[in-house]
Amino acid sequence: MWIIKVPCSSANIGPGFDVIGLALSMYLELHVSITTSQSPTDQLNPLNCTVTYSGVGAADIDLNPENNLLTRTALYVLRCHNQHGFPAQTHVHIHNPIPLGRGLGSSGAAVVAGVLLGNVVGGLNLPKPRLLDFALMVERHPDNVAAALYGGFVGTYLNELDPVDMARVEVPLAEVLPQPAGGIDTGLVPPIPPENIGHYRRFNWSKEIKALAIIPDFEVSTAKARQVLPTEYSRKDMIFNLQRIALLTTVLSDSPPDPHLIYSAMQDRIHQPYRAGLIPALPSILSSMSPQTHPGLLGICLSGAGPTFLALATHNFESIASVIIDRFRREGISCEWKVLEPAEDGATVQEVSGDVPTYRKENKLS
Structure with a gap:
């Protein structure tokens, strides 16, 4: 079992429009478990993933892993590495205290959490700069995303990439889950991020x-x-x-x-x-x-x-x-x-044993 924590973030900070961001001490949290046992209903879940949710806006959150932004992002990371679904059977519980649509980086936190989820369940061991590339393919707001991933008070910019790359505002759902829907795998690989899409620098606070x-x-x-x-x-x-x-x-x-x-x-x-x-x-x-x-x-x-x-x-x-x-x-x-307060550590992944969070190992994604 893993616990993934991603801080909320505040972007712009006065004159710093689309440039500076600040990670703050309110955290989106995922509890992720994988079991090899199957129930009859698991056969109806071709993505091998179930999602539960607690926190703000629970009535409005889509728990279908095909539609949920967080699991869609994880699936994008997995399919870029030739893994066409979650390991059987993956359960993701999302606890979210970050207000939605209020300017505190709720979507950026979800995207970063989704990238970390794909990295963990896929056993990919991607370095942090590469995790940022994947996050920026889905959410092109580096001030939120870099702050949530790296933590602290950051300045950011996007590289001027090839026009084809820069024209892509986000990864369309159709490229991650090709039609028809329902988790049917066509074998297509979604667009893989170029390296070094964006850069960041931490400032003191x-x-x-x-x-x-x-x-x-x-x-x-x-x-x-x-x-x-x-x-x-x-x-x-x-x-x-x-x-x-x-x-x-x-x-x-x-x-x-x-x-x-x-x-x-x-x-x-x-x-x-x-x-x-x-x-x-x-x-x-x-x-x-x-x-x-x-x-x-x-x-x-x-x-x-x-x-x-x-x-x-x-x-x-x-x-x-x-x-x-x-x-x-x-x-x-x-x-x-x-x-x-500033969330200095940024996103973290903790491996835990059993149902009680007794920590065995912490990975600060350094």
């Missing part, structure tokens, strides 16, 4: 800084959040963001942190102003909260595409959260809030 996530009770799809963005930007706005991101990746490592410098470095003109129509109270929250008005606050921004707000702070977490929650309450929207 000050031990005093915590991440306060205020999570409104509604979803914003990444597709909609991108549709509202312009296709061209002024030179002035691009320089504004470039100047600030150059400072931000350094000043977040300062101890003690400088509230005024961090607050200034977290300003953005590339994505947040254009998403105001999707997220009530966004302009007023960003414009009215600062280290001067709220002691302990260092900076505030959307987490990913939103609607979650990420407030970096050293203290007064409840007071800061209550202001944002009250702004949303005026719009008829409820929120929850959590104080999170």
